[in-house]
Amino acid sequence: IINYMFRSSDEEENNYNSYTQQDGHYAGNAANDEDGASSDATEGHDDEDEIYEGEYQGVPAYNDGKPREGQVALGQPVSDSLKSRKELENERQADEEELAQQYELIMQECGHGRFQWQLFFVLGLALMSDGVEVFVVGFVLPSAETDMCVPNSGAGWLGSIVYLGMMFGAFFWGGLSDKVGRRQCLLISMSVNGFFAFLSSFVQGYSMFLFCRMVSGFGIGGAVPIVFSYFAEVLAREKRGEHLSWLCMFWMIGGIYASAMAWAIIPHYGWSFSMGSAYQFHSWRVFVVVCALPCVSAVVALTFMPESPRFYLEMGKHDEAWMVLKQIHDTNMRARGEPERVFTVNRIKIPKQLDELVEMQNESANPVLKVLFKIKAELRGVGCYNTVKLAAVWFTLSFGYYGLSVWFPDVIKHLQADEYASRVKIHNDERIEDFTFNFTLENQIHRNGVFLNDRFISMKFKAVTFINSSFLNCYFEDVSSVGSFFKNCTFVDSFLYNTDIDDSKLINSSLINSSFHHNKTGCQMTFDDDYSAYWVYFVNFLGTLAVLPGNIVSALLMDKIGRLSMLGGSMVLSGISCFFLWFGTSESMMIFMLCLYNGLSISAWNSLDVVTTELYPTDRRGTGFGFCNAMCKLAAVLGNLIFGSLVGITKAIPILLASSVLVGGGLVGLRLPDTRANVLM
Numbered sequence: 001i002i003n004y005m006f007r008s009s010d011e012e013e014n015n016y017n018s019y020t021q022q023d024g025h026y027a028g029n030a031a032n033d034e035d036g037a038s039s040d041a042t043e044g045h046d047d048e049d050e051i052y053e054g055e056y057q058g059v060p061a062y063n064d065g066k067p068r069e070g071q072v073a074l075g076q077p078v079s080d081s082l083k084s085r086k087e088l089e090n091e092r093q094a095d096e097e098e099l100a101q102q103y104e105l106i107m108q109e110c111g112h113g114r115f116q117w118q119l120f121f122v123l124g125l126a127l128m129s130d131g132v133e134v135f136v137v138g139f140v141l142p143s144a145e146t147d148m149c150v151p152n153s154g155a156g157w158l159g160s161i162v163y164l165g166m167m168f169g170a171f172f173w174g175g176l177s178d179k180v181g182r183r184q185c186l187l188i189s190m191s192v193n194g195f196f197a198f199l200s201s202f203v204q205g206y207s208m209f210l211f212c213r214m215v216s217g218f219g220i221g222g223a224v225p226i227v228f229s230y231f232a233e234v235l236a237r238e239k240r241g242e243h244l245s246w247l248c249m250f251w252m253i254g255g256i257y258a259s260a261m262a263w264a265i266i267p268h269y270g271w272s273f274s275m276g277s278a279y280q281f282h283s284w285r286v287f288v289v290v291c292a293l294p295c296v297s298a299v300v301a302l303t304f305m306p307e308s309p310r311f312y313l314e315m316g317k318h319d320e321a322w323m324v325l326k327q328i329h330d331t332n333m334r335a336r337g338e339p340e341r342v343f344t345v346n347r348i349k350i351p352k353q354l355d356e357l358v359e360m361q362n363e364s365a366n367p368v369l370k371v372l373f374k375i376k377a378e379l380r381g382v383g384c385y386n387t388v389k390l391a392a393v394w395f396t397l398s399f400g401y402y403g404l405s406v407w408f409p410d411v412i413k414h415l416q417a418d419e420y421a422s423r424v425k426i427h428n429d430e431r432i433e434d435f436t437f438n439f440t441l442e443n444q445i446h447r448n449g450v451f452l453n454d455r456f457i458s459m460k461f462k463a464v465t466f467i468n469s470s471f472l473n474c475y476f477e478d479v480s481s482v483g484s485f486f487k488n489c490t491f492v493d494s495f496l497y498n499t500d501i502d503d504s505k506l507i508n509s510s511l512i513n514s515s516f517h518h519n520k521t522g523c524q525m526t527f528d529d530d531y532s533a534y535w536v537y538f539v540n541f542l543g544t545l546a547v548l549p550g551n552i553v554s555a556l557l558m559d560k561i562g563r564l565s566m567l568g569g570s571m572v573l574s575g576i577s578c579f580f581l582w583f584g585t586s587e588s589m590m591i592f593m594l595c596l597y598n599g600l601s602i603s604a605w606n607s608l609d610v611v612t613t614e615l616y617p618t619d620r621r622g623t624g625f626g627f628c629n630a631m632c633k634l635a636a637v638l639g640n641l642i643f644g645s646l647v648g649i650t651k652a653i654p655i656l657l658a659s660s661v662l663v664g665g666g667l668v669g670l671r672l673p674d675t676r677a678n679v680l681m
Contacts, residue, residue: 113332124250125298131254143284167633169221174626192219245555255544396665403639546595550602570604571666614675
C-alpha cells in the first residue's frame with residue numbers, strides 16, 4: 001500500500017509538534033530531538049532538498065518494535081513469548097489507552113466536515129430502514145392476514161416473528177462487525193433485508209410470507225448496532241453526543257415515510273392486479289416494495305464509503321487505517337477551501353492482537369482451551385456488570401414503548417368500534433318480496449326477517465348480520481361480504497353465483513334445495529369508503545412526528561446536561577405521563593397522550609444509543625451494542641404479547657405495568673457510568 005506524504009509550512013509544523021511521541025508510534029512533522037537525526041519522511045534528502053506538496057513519499061512504515069530479519073535485537077525488551085498472559089493483557093490494555101488518546105488527537109486534526117456529513121446521510125438511510133421495518137409490521141399485518149385468509153389462531157404471528165428475527169440479527173451482525181468490519185457487515189445485513197423484503201411482496205402463502213419477513217428482520221437487526229458504532233468511530237469526542245443524536249432522527253424519518261406511504265397506497269384497493277385466482281397482488285404488496293427502497297439506497301451508498309479506520313487499527317491494519325484517515329482529512333480540508341493543509345500523522349499505535357495472545361499463551365494448547373479463553377476474553381471485554389444494567393434499561397424502555405405502541409392503536413380501534421356499533425340500524429320482523437338489492441348494506445342487524453323472491457345483484461354486505469331470517473327463492477349474484485354473517489338462517493330454493501358466502505359466514509344455518517356456483521376464492525379485501533384505514537395511518541404519522549421536538553432538544557443538550565441525566569429524566573417523565581391515560585376516554589384524548597408519550601420518550605432512546613456506543617471498547621462495541629439491542633427486541637415481543645392480550649379488558653394493568661417498568665428503568669439508567677468525557681477505547 002502506498003500513499004503521498006506532504007510537508008506543510010513551518011508554522012503548521014510547529015502546530016503539530018505537540019503530537020510527537022518519543023516511542024515513535026504517533027508523530028507529526030517534528031524532527032527528532034537528537035542533533036543531526038532525520039525523520040523517516042526526510043531520510044535520504046539533503047538539507048537543501050525541498051519536499052513539494054504531492055511528492056510521492058509512500059505510506060509511513062509502522063514499527064512494531066520487533067527486530068527485522070538479519071538484525072540483532074540488542075537492548076530490546078523481553079520477548080513476548082517469554083511473558084505471562086497477565087503481562088501481555090496489561091500491555092494490550094496500555095496500548096489501547098495510548099491509542100485512544102492518539103486517535104482523539106488525529107480526529108481533531110481531521111476535523112468535522114464533508115466526510116462526516118456524507119457518512120451521516122448514508123448511515124441515516126440504513127437507520128431509516130430499521131424504522132420502516134418496525135412500522136411495516138403494524139401497517140401490513142391486518143391486510144396481509146385478511147388477504148391470505150389467516151385464521152384467528154394464526155393472527156399476530158407476523159409482528160412477533162419479525163421482532164424475533166431482529167433480535168437474533170442484532171446479536172449476530174453486531175458481534176460479526178467486531179471481527180470482519182463495520183462497513184462489510186452493514187452491507188451484507190442490509191442486502192439480506194432488502195432482498196427478502198422485496199421477495200415477501202410477491203409470495204402468496206402466509207407461511208412463506210412469515211419466513212421472508214423473519215429473514216428480512218434478521219438482516220435489518222444489524223442496522224442499529226453497526227450504524228452507531230461506525231459513525232461514532234469517525235467523530236471527535238466533543239462532536240459525538242450531538243451528532244449521534246442527530247443521527248437518531250432518521251429512525252423518526254423512517255416512521256414518517258412508512259406512515260405516509262401506507263396512507264397513500266394501502267387504502268387504494270384498485271392498485272392491484274391478479275393472474276387467475278391463484279396469484280393476487282394487492283395494494284399492501286405495493287407498499288411493501290416501496291418500503292424496501294431506503295434499504296436499497298443505503299446499500300448502494302455504502303459501496304462508496306470506506307471502512308472504519310478505528311476498526312482497522314484494532315485489527316492491526318496500520319496502513320489501511322492511515323489511508324482512510326488521510327481521506328477523511330483531505331476531504332474535509334478541500335471542503336473548507338484549504339487543500340494545502342496536509343495530513344501530518346506518520347505512525348499510529350497498534351494494540352497487541354488478541355489472537356496473538358492466545359497463541360502465545362501456549363503454542364501446543366488444546367484448541368478447546370483456546371476457544372474457552374477467547375470466550376472468557378470476550379465476556380471480560382464487554383464488562384458483565386455494566387452490560388447487565390445497560391441491558392435492563394434497554395429492556396424496560398423497549399417493553400414500555402412497544403407495549404404501549406400496540407395498546408394505543410388497539411384502544412383507538414375499540415373506541416372506533418364502540419362508536420360504530422352505537423350507530424347500528426336494527427330491523428325486526430321485516431318481510432321483503434320481489435325486491436332487487438343492488439347497493440351496499442352497512443352496519444345493520446336483521447332479526448326474524450323473511451326475504452321472498454328477492455334478488456341480491458352486484459352488491460356488498462358490510463358489517464351486516466342476519467339472525468333467524470329466511471331466504472325463500474332468492475337469487476345472489478356477484479355479492480361480497482365483509483364482516484357479515486348469517487346466524488340461524490334458512491335458505492330455501494335459493495341460487496348463489498359468484499359470491500364469497502361460505503361456511504365460515506353461515507353460522508348454524510341450513511340450506512334446503514339451494515346451491516352455490518363459482519364461488520369467489522380467497523379472502524375479500526376492501527377499503528372502499530373506509531375512513532378508519534386512513535385514520536390509523538394518520539394517527540401513527542402524528543405519533544411519529546411528535547418526537548421531532550424531543551430529537552432536537554436531545555441533540556442540542558446531550559453534551560450540556562449529560563447522557564445519564566437525559567436518559568433517567570426522560571424515562572421517569574415517560575412513566576409519569578402514562579398515568580394520564582386514565583383520562584383517555586375519546587379518540588382525540590388518546591391521540592394527544594400518544595404524542596406526549598412519544599415526545600418524552602425519544603430523549604431516552606437517543607441517550608441510550610449514545611451511552612451504549614461510548615461504554616464499550618472498539619473490539620467489543622458491536623457485540624455489546626448488539627446484545628443490548630437484542631434485549632430490546634425481546635422486550636418488544638413480550639410487550640406485543642402481554643399488552644395485546646389486555647386490549648379491551650382493563651386499563652389499569654397496562655398503565656401500571658408501563659409506568660413501573662419505565663420509572664424503574666430510568667432509575668437504573670442513572671446508575672450507569674458517565675461516558676461524556678470518554679475517548680473511544
